[in-house]
Every structure is written in C-alpha cells, then in structure tokens.
Amino acid sequence: MTDSSKRKIRMGMVGGGEGAFIGAVHRMAARLDGDIELVCGAFSGDADKSRQFGESLNLAPSRCYGSYEAMMREEAALPASEKMDFVAVVTPNHLHFPVAKLALEQGFHVMSDKPATFSYQEALQLKKTVDDTQRLYGLTHVYTAYPMIREAQAKVQNGELGAIRKMVVEYSQGWLASKEAEDGKQAKWRLDPSKAGVSCCMGDIGVHAANLVEFVSGLQITAICADLTSVVPGRRLDDDGTVLLQFDNGSKGVLLASQIATGEENNLHLRIYGDKASIEWRQMSPNTLILRDLHGHAQHIRSGVGALHPQTHSAMRLPAGHPEGYLEAFGNLYAAFAHAIHEYNSTDKAARQFVPGINEALRGMAFIEQVVEASNQHVKWCELKQGRTV
Amino acid sequence: MTDSSKRKIRMGMVGGGEGAFIGAVHRMAARLDGDIELVCGAFSGDADKSRQFGESLNLAPSRCYGSYEAMMREEAALPASEKMDFVAVVTPNHLHFPVAKLALEQGFHVMSDKPATFSYQEALQLKKTVDDTQRLYGLTHVYTAYPMIREAQAKVQNGELGAIRKMVVEYSQGWLASKEAEDGKQAKWRLDPSKAGVSCCMGDIGVHAANLVEFVSGLQITAICADLTSVVPGRRLDDDGTVLLQFDNGSKGVLLASQIATGEENNLHLRIYGDKASIEWRQMSPNTLILRDLHGHAQHIRSGVGALHPQTHSAMRLPAGHPEGYLEAFGNLYAAFAHAIHEYNSTDKAARQFVPGINEALRGMAFIEQVVEASNQHVKWCELKQGRTV
Amino acid sequence: MTDSSKRKIRMGMVGGGEGAFIGAVHRMAARLDGDIELVCGAFSGDADKSRQFGESLNLAPSRCYGSYEAMMREEAALPASEKMDFVAVVTPNHLHFPVAKLALEQGFHVMSDKPATFSYQEALQLKKTVDDTQRLYGLTHVYTAYPMIREAQAKVQNGELGAIRKMVVEYSQGWLASKEAEDGKQAKWRLDPSKAGVSCCMGDIGVHAANLVEFVSGLQITAICADLTSVVPGRRLDDDGTVLLQFDNGSKGVLLASQIATGEENNLHLRIYGDKASIEWRQMSPNTLILRDLHGHAQHIRSGVGALHPQTHSAMRLPAGHPEGYLEAFGNLYAAFAHAIHEYNSTDKAARQFVPGINEALRGMAFIEQVVEASNQHVKWCELKQGRTV
C-alpha cells in the first residue's frame, strides 16, 4: 500500500451528514492512506446543516453545498487544479442513481455505496451513462477487499481447491429483530420501499453475500430458488431470506441472509468446497482463512504470515498479529480507486481491477429484483437472467 | 447419573462385527455407566465370524449367533434370569426393520440405530408392532442427548428465547468427497439403494439434523422445499442437499446437509433465533451453548458451570472443564433406556422421556422419503405429511 | 482400541464412595473398553456404607469391604480365578501409600490416583515396594493419555519441532476462589495438610502440569524458581503458584497453576517452542493440536483426521469430528493397564509404556516437595534433585 507520489485526489461527498454511519466510514477509509482529501460535500438537503457539518470536517464553507445539483454545477465550474476529482455517493438507495448520473455527466468519477441503484432499470441507465461518459465508476462491495478474501480468490484461481462443488454464504444480523429498532435512522429508510427499493434484507446485505461468492469463486449464479420473509409484523419489505443457488459450472450453493437473527452482529461467513480442498472465511475474524484438504489437513492462513499471493500482500498494511479490519478493507477500495484515477489517462486498465464497478452494479440489482420475484413464484427454480456484461 | 442399584440390564446385539463403526460405539456407550452388560450377539451372517468376534468381547460362545433369527429364537428360550432384555440393532438400514420386528415379537425391547427403517411403509409397520407388543423401542438420535442440547431445549421450553422465528441447522461432512472413499465399508452400503433406502445424505445425517431441530424447538416441520444432489459422478443417491423448512408456529428454517463438504469432519451446528434471544450449539465443541439476547449480551453457557436445568445435570458426568463428548451423549441414551427397562412395569412413563422412540422413527422416515420426493418436484413448497402421532 | 480377547481383568477399588468425584471417573474409565470388571471395593470406612454403595454398583455384598486391610486380606484368600487382579486407589492423598503398599505386598497390581503419596519419603518407600514385589504400578496422570498429547510427543520425538527452546504450561482453575468453596467435600481434604500433604495447588494440579511438560518434551526439569501463595485468607496450603523452570537441555520454561483463578474451569494449556516449529494444546479443546512453523504456517491437527502417529491412533476410538474427552483419555490408561496385566508374564515390557508409573510417582513427589521448599527460599534458583531413576 505505497503512495503513488502524485498529488492527492480530491473527493466530494453527497450524503453522510450528522448521524449517518456509512458516510463516516467512507471518509475514514478515504483518509487512511493519504492519497485522497475531502474538498467538498452536500451533506444535507438543508444548506445550513450541510455547511455546519462540512465545517466540522474543516471544509471551506464555500464548498459545503445545499444540494447535490448545486455541488455538481459549482464544482464543474472550478479550475481543474481545484475541483473535485470524484464524488462519493453515500445517500439512501433512492438517490444513488440521480446523484451518480449527474456527477458522471459533469465529468466526475463516482464511488457509490451499494446497492448501486433503486432498481435494475436504473442500473441499466447507469451503465449507459458510464459507457457514454467514460468516467470511472466504483461500487463499495467492501468485503471483496479484505486481504484474506483476496487470498481465497487467488487460491480458487490457482486451482488449489480443484473444481468447485458447493458454496455456502451467510450474512446474519440481528439489529432489526425488534419492533423498537425500526425507529432508528438507519432502519427507517431501509424498511421504506420508497427509499430502499424492493427489498430490505436482500438489498442491504444479501447482495453483499451474492457479490462475495461470485467474486471469490469466479463463478456466476445462473438460477435461484428464493424464500423471503417479513418476519417482524407490519414490515413491507423482507427482513430475512434464503436463496438456493445454481452456478454456471453446474455447482450449487446456498445464500442465507437475515436482519432478525437475534444476537448476531455482522456475521458474514463464506465457505467454498472444491473437489481437492475447501476454504472458510468469517468477516468477524477477517485475518484468518481456513484451508482444509481432502486428507483432512486444516491450515489456518493468517494475514501477514508466510507466503501469500501478491494481491493479498497489496491489501495489507501491517505485519502478522496486528489486526486489520473493516476500515482497512474499505480503505483498500479507496486506495485502488485513487490509483485508478491517477492512471485514468494511461492505457493500463489493470489499475481498475480491484474496484467493483458497473458490472457488479448490474449483477447486484439483477440479483435483488429477481430474488424478490422468485420468492413470489410457486415454481422452485427461476433463471437469474443477467450475464456479467449486458 | 446415579446407578439404579438393580441388576444389570442384559443386552444383545445384531450387527456391529469386525470393521463396523457404530457397533463399537453402542457397546462403549452401553458399558459406560455400568447398568448394562452385553450377553449375546449376532455380529455377522457367518457363524464362525460371529463367534470369533463375540469371544473377543468375552461372550460365551453359545451366545454368539450366526443369524438374528437364531438369536431371537434361542434367547427367547432361555430362563428369564439369563436371557437378554433388549437388542441393539446396528446393522445397515435395510435390516433395521426385520430385526426389530422379530425382536419385539419375541418379547425383547429394542434399541435401534437410525434411520429407523428402510422405508416409511416399514416404519408404519414397526409402529404397529410396537403398539401390539407394548415393548420399549428406542432410536439412537444421539445428538439429542448432549447436555447442552438438553439445556437448549429447557431454555426454549421456559420461554427464554421468546417466540421462535428462525432456525438454521447444518450437518456437514467431507468423508464422501472423493470417488476413492466409496470403497470403504461404511460408504459402500450407504451409497447402495438396496441397503440404505431412498437417500444417502438425508438418510444418514439430514435426518439427525431434522430430528435435532424439532427436539430442541418443540416445533414440527410442516412444509419443505428440498434440493438434493448427487455431486460425485456415478452415485445413485444424494450426497448433498438443502431443505427449506416451515414450522407449525409459522416460523421458517433451513437445513443443510452434505457428505461432500471437503474438509468438514462432523459439523453439526444448530441455531435457533427467538424474538427475545437466540442459541447456538456446535457438536464439535459440545460443552458450550451460546445464548445471545436482543441487547447483545452473549453468554457462553458451559457444561458443568453455574446453574443449569435439571435435565442438563442428569446428562453430565464430570465437573466443569473436563470435556465430555460423543460417547457420553450416546451413553445418556443407553442409561435412560436401561432405566426405562427397570421401570418398565411401573406406571411411571416419565422414565422414557429422554429416549427418542417410535414417533421419532416415523417422523424421520417421513422426512427422508418426502424430502426425496420434494426434491423431484418443480413446485417450491411441499407439505410434510406426518404428525407426531399417526 | 481393540479388545485383547482374553478374560476380563478384575478390579477392586479403595475409596470412591458416595459423593466422591474421581472414584466414579475411574469406574467409568475402567468400564469403557470392556476389558475390566469391578469385582470388589472398600468404598468407605463404614462397613454399611461401603456395602450399600457396592450394591448400588451391582457388586456382591460379600465383596464390599469395610476397610482396605480387610479387602486385601480376604481377596488374597480367594481362588486365583476369582480374586481381583488390581486395586484402584482413589482415596485422599494421605492414604495412597498405605493402601498401595499393602496391595502390592498381597500380590495385587495397583492403579493409583495422583499425587502418588503424601510425601517424597513415602514415594521412595513405594518405589522399594514395587521393586521388591515386582507388581505393576500405574499412576493416573490422565492428561498424558489424550490422543493429541500422544501426537505432540511423537512430533517432538521425530524432531518436527527441532531443538526445544521454551515451554509454557499452565493449569488454571477457579473452583477454590471463594471462601465458601472450602466447605465442599473435594475442597476440605485438599486444603488440609494432614490429608493433602505439603501443598494444595501444586499437589493437586501443578504436578499434572509438570508431568505433562516432561512427558511431551522428553526433557527433565533440573532447576526451579518457585513462588507459591495462599491467596484466600486463612488457608494453610498454597492455592496459587508460579514456577520458573530449567530443563536438562538448557532450555527454560514457565509453569503456572492456580485454584483461585475466578471463572477458569480446568484450563490446562501446553506450549512447546522449538527452533523449527511449536505446538499448542488445550485440555478443554483436546481434539485439536496446533502446529506452527518458522515460516508461519499454522496447522490444526485434529483427532481422527489425516495421517497421525500410531501411538495417537491407538488412543482414539472415534472418527473425526466425534469429540472424545476426559473419560476417553482416562480409559486409555485403564486399557493400557489391563493390557499390561494380560502381558504381565510375557517378556515384552513394551505394553507398560503408556502407563505412567513409579518413576513418575517419584518425579512428581520430588517436584511437589521441592517447589514448596524453593518457594520459601530467598535465592532465585534451586536445583530439582531427582533423576528419572532413583
């Protein structure tokens, strides 16, 4: 994780004001490696609040905007040496698309929180905008950026697991288990179909699980059997669900997601079983990857320990036994995105490879919408209709 | 685990000769508490082998039989003070029913390995035989006999979890992951439809998982969505499967079972999420039960530590920190069965409560057969047609 | 763990009546493999109580004795085909020696709980008696009999760790942390110098730790720096202590033992660091042995999984993932002792190798007494004066 020795990349932010969780995460992640500085933001639809919040971040008042439209317009008018390079989109879901679209059209690169858009239809339009503007688009599927996930992906690619036969990915949380929890700021918009989209649980965390299993395995989900539930009475969106999976190599899998799993924190857990070996990874103990072979040897591969693949090394900042966590993984995405911006005009597109982008955006929105549809079908299996490229 | 102070209960065994795994387990479990002595056996269809094996167990040669028919006939003719009290049936599945039926008809109690029979139809006949003969019938669903599973059941019954909303039970093994594994004695009959029945994975381990989730929750599975697979080419029976579950209180669940999960040992893992709290238990670390509440407190309840429910205490033999395992759990079933035989003529049927019996036999066979049927359906959900009592 | 196919070995027991913990453990361990049957006992100094207790174990009343002297005398007078083969000594410490001595002199083999005797002086006398009578003497240092400890020992012997440089062994319990705990039957005699000897904590558990570290490493403690404490006010014996160790290869180590470590169960934990690799084992998760090498690979070796050393295999009864625990380890000692009795008249002394014996008895008593003495010294290091053979 060495610095590229060029100027700092300038970031603007839409959303992420007082009380937001993910905005602060994006800011810390962007700061971590010293490649990026926050220069402006539209933190709130209330211009005063936005300014006050921006000042608390040491921003110039003139660059704290009362709307994202104003921000795009005014930043675009600034000299090239001053204006922001990219926008971090950290609003509720329904604003992801309009903000990203306008930013791209004004010539800015975009780093968006997931899910990419409110609907699959919007994702298709976003794809068109990205293609038309040729700006960079990144999507913060943060779990793909953990060092041990990179190691897992490398092991699959190198054939260390053999042919993949079965995958189980689970993402369990308990924070929406009670009715009372619905009053929280984070809960409110996620349970509101006008802001979250067609799904709460699948849109918020199921899509992470689906993305992760495809990222590590290199396989694509081709068919789904879905069963979503609104467990807590009165909810209009799912808060729990299971999806049986078929992959394009003929193997099967299971995806479990829940926000009502009382007592679970942020339990993302991935297992991939090949015909030679298997891997197991847990987000809450992210610096360990367990590799088990057919003959029963269980190796605990640890971040910073022994011979790891190059893509793993480039995702670590510390020596063995010094735990890295969620912010460091998030920082890996920002570091890669900053690097991609630096290399934007070069012919080398390799720099973009570790930032999930518009294809993952499409896959994710296809997954969310079709899982909801499949859950309403009486037939068991439904085709998942979307390839990696549209 | 105090001794009943009466004479030792006399056990005969059918199956379990040289090279068998589960026969030795039954013998060790039966010995553990000193209430039972093995007095006879039909360990092999070859009379010489049966006798040699019996002698290695210090049995009298005259009571080592060359067939189970001979054993039933000759034991029945012995004086009451000598003849066996019950038969442990540890053969491959296809013999469970004929052996048990004959034993019951000859007046012997029966302790059978699972699954109870070869087919659901046989299970119905077995039920009739049990009803007709009024002998005791036990089924070794061993996992219900771990102390911490008893504790979990008590917590559910006492309402400590609140209303149950979601259950996830998994049973993963990797021992059948390779083609080569099929040559082993244990594998051969399990993969042979003429000996195992309609299922390998669900019949061997899935049924344990289904039994466990019903035992602890006190709920019954009412509908299933099943997807079974023969992952390793050439197999005629399933070696992997997932079943979505609906329970009679309206809650949902997931059951995952696999014998091709490379590197997994005997990973039985149960989670029950209520609206107040959840529990988590792992068979491979059986002396810990994790209880998590809505407010996030995670308590690690340990065998032998602190205040536990009486049914938990009666399932433990050692103080805290002295690990008990699979044989001790198995021994709990045998101890309870021996106690039930001692109390056979009493009016107190409470003694039988911790031995799974004919109802679990029927539930299990219904589950196995209907999961196989449901897996072949295009429709998502199928009713599971069998109540606790037929 | 196959049966030796000969007659069952006949066991008598001194101690272990109502309310005792370790007596029941010895009986269960002796029963487990079917090689041993309990035929007589002196369970209490009160003849009625002894008889009642023996009857609860299905013993003949004539063989339930009111004193160990009566038992030795009357058993010795029985025909060879009836009398007990060996005595299990499970009394408080102060009786270990007189019971064992009388038993040996009457021609019986002896399996004794630890510590072997009340004092080192007694241990020397016991050694003389064993030499004079040429009977078998076993000492239940049970922790040496866990499969993964056998594996660890084999790895050290095979040089897989390289030269040993440092060892840390800890044995922490919390059961004596409160004043109230002193009223329990187990606590009372252990804290009484007239019954326990010169030490409580070191005599009860520290000696296990010292034995284990020597067993696995094959090294001997040559010097000690000891600091024992009576933490809970009013106690006359130590309930906590730390001992710095020097070994005969020049390496060092640390032994920590405590009975007042609030909340600890039975936390015996061993680590051995060599110049090539290290091993780590925890009694409370006994089926895992962690091997870490210089290059950072951490392998979790599991009971029943993959290629293990023969001495490990012979200590296991179950396949991978079926947890074995304390009783199974204890059973390994009894199985080995029964085998040694069967082979008693053969020239092959190899059968005795896995039963700790009179040499461990001497080492242990030397360790206990000299640790207490060293703790009272102002000088840092004291020589531990006792070789493996006296």
Next chain:
Amino acid sequence: MTDSSKRKIRMGMVGGGEGAFIGAVHRMAARLDGDIELVCGAFSGDADKSRQFGESLNLAPSRCYGSYEAMMREEAALPASEKMDFVAVVTPNHLHFPVAKLALEQGFHVMSDKPATFSYQEALQLKKTVDDTQRLYGLTHVYTAYPMIREAQAKVQNGELGAIRKMVVEYSQGWLASKEAEDGKQAKWRLDPSKAGVSCCMGDIGVHAANLVEFVSGLQITAICADLTSVVPGRRLDDDGTVLLQFDNGSKGVLLASQIATGEENNLHLRIYGDKASIEWRQMSPNTLILRDLHGHAQHIRSGVGALHPQTHSAMRLPAGHPEGYLEAFGNLYAAFAHAIHEYNSTDKAARQFVPGINEALRGMAFIEQVVEASNQHVKWCELKQGRTV
C-alpha cells in the same frame, strides 16, 4: 469520535522513512480521524532521501529536512499559522530522547514511540524537560487504546471484578526465532545495545505488557523476580523473559514475553482475576472481552454490542461486528492527542487523560532497566523502585 471542528493539527515526523514499519503506522493513525495533517518531516539522515520520501507523501520539498535539528530550527522560525504543532518521534530508541528534548525546547508538543528513551537516566531528564517547557508529551502505548481494554479498565474501576488477586500478562512473538531474522531492518537495531538500550525483548514488548497490566488494573508493580534469556546464540540482548510480579495491593502476577516463540504472531494476552470475577482479553481478537464470574457465567462482551462504558464508546468508530484493529487503536491515541492540543490552553486537563505520557515513560524505563538488573541477581525478589510520579 467526532471532530472538534477546529483547524487541523499540524504534525511533523522524525524517522519513519523508507522501509520503516512504525512510521507508516503513525501516519495512518494520525490521518484516520481527519484532525491531523502531516506537514513536515526528517525521514532520513540523508537529505535527498528525506526529501524524496516526503514528496512521496505529498509534502512540500521545503519542509522535508535532512536532520531533526534542521527541522526543529526551521519549523520554529515559521509563522504560527504554518509551523507544525507537534513532532511524532519514530526513530530507533537511542534517538527518542534527543529528538524529543529538542522539540520540547523549541516549543513543540511531542508524540513518541516507546520505549520513551534509551535509559532511565534519560527518562528523568525528559521528565525535567517536559516540566520545564510545559509542552504535551504522549507515548504510544497503543494497546491501552483498544476499546475493550478501556472497557476492562472501567470494569476494574467500578469494582465489577472485586479485589484483584492475580494477573497474568503475556506477549509472545516468534519473529526473532531464527538466526536469519537478524538481518532484517527491524531486527538489526533492536538487537544492537547501542541503539536499543539494555534490553531487546523487555524493551520492545515486555514494557507494553507491564504498561497494560498497570493501566487496566490501576495497580503498580512493586517487586519483580526476573529471568531473561538470550535464546538464540550470539545475541547480546535478551530475546525472551519471564517476570514474576508483586503489586501494591499485595496481589501477584506473571509477565511472560518472548520474541523467539516460534509461530507466535503478536500474541498479547491479559487476564485479571478478582475475587468476584475475572476478565480476559487477546490483542489478536481485540473486539472481545470475556468476563467470568464466581458462579461460572462467562459473558463475551463485544465491541459495539449492548451497554458499554462511555470511555469504551469514545474509542469505537463502527457498529457491532465490523472489526476494528490496531490502526484504530493507534488512531485513538492520535485523536486524543490532537484533542489535547486543541484544549492546550484551556484549564481542562481531562482531555489528556487517555494519552499515556511522561509518567508512563518513567515507569517503563524503570521497569526495563530494573528487570535487566533483577535478572542478574541471585536473590529472588527485587523491589521495583519508582512511583507513578518522581
């Protein structure tokens, strides 16, 4: 962890150039919360190297200095609105004192890596300089800044553990286990008495362990029994050691430290046993704190979960289940230090409370030097002669 809404604090750095480990850690930690910006540095004694490295960090070439003397002189001459506020000292040990002294004398605050100085004598002089200049002095005992360590401290202070009776703190690493490891940049100066001081293992990691146990317990070490060893042949400083401890409340403890514990990563492990309850914490799983009470209840307290003490909350940035690690803990020190600088002229000294400072510097240097002396004594116990304030 909200920003104080004032200008960013300006940081300079001495040391931490190419190939250094801890310099990069300090920079990332300082960046994390957006309160601090790096404005200058003397990264190398070679002016060209220093400038090149500084430019790679986006620093102005004019503020990349070839010596710390030049840096202090030239920064002091800058306008108040430009010059650095504090210096981060991340050189090898022998330079800590001269750099810190000069910085303080030039009016800069100082944040120093540990150990504070080369010798205790230097620490006394440093104390005098701090007193004379009245500048802020922080010492990066990073492990005190983990959220669960703050929680542990609060529990001790609130009496939740009762009276403390026993403490065990261990810090094991294996990175210096091989002779080859000595060639590394990190190893070279740590093993060189002219750069590291009188100790390698105790100076590098033992002092962290001693600091942590005093921080959490609120007790002070009053006597030590030390045994240090140079395990790998040819080393002039210790690479392993054990220290028995006495505390000012009469309780005892053990401190184990090693750099030759093959296979260990960065295993810092703390246990405190009180007469009511105990706590256990492991740096490599830092978001869990285990609390066990006398009655055996084991509670796993988790970062972000349930009711935690205010000082714990202020040390966390993320919700439950999103792992925070070493950099976040380090960032807590920097955030607190930046806050203390903002509040420097206020009368409220409370802001300084969570930054270890000059008193910890003195304690640490006293510990290191006296442990080395005690290790050379034949007498067991030596008084540790240094109070919290000199």
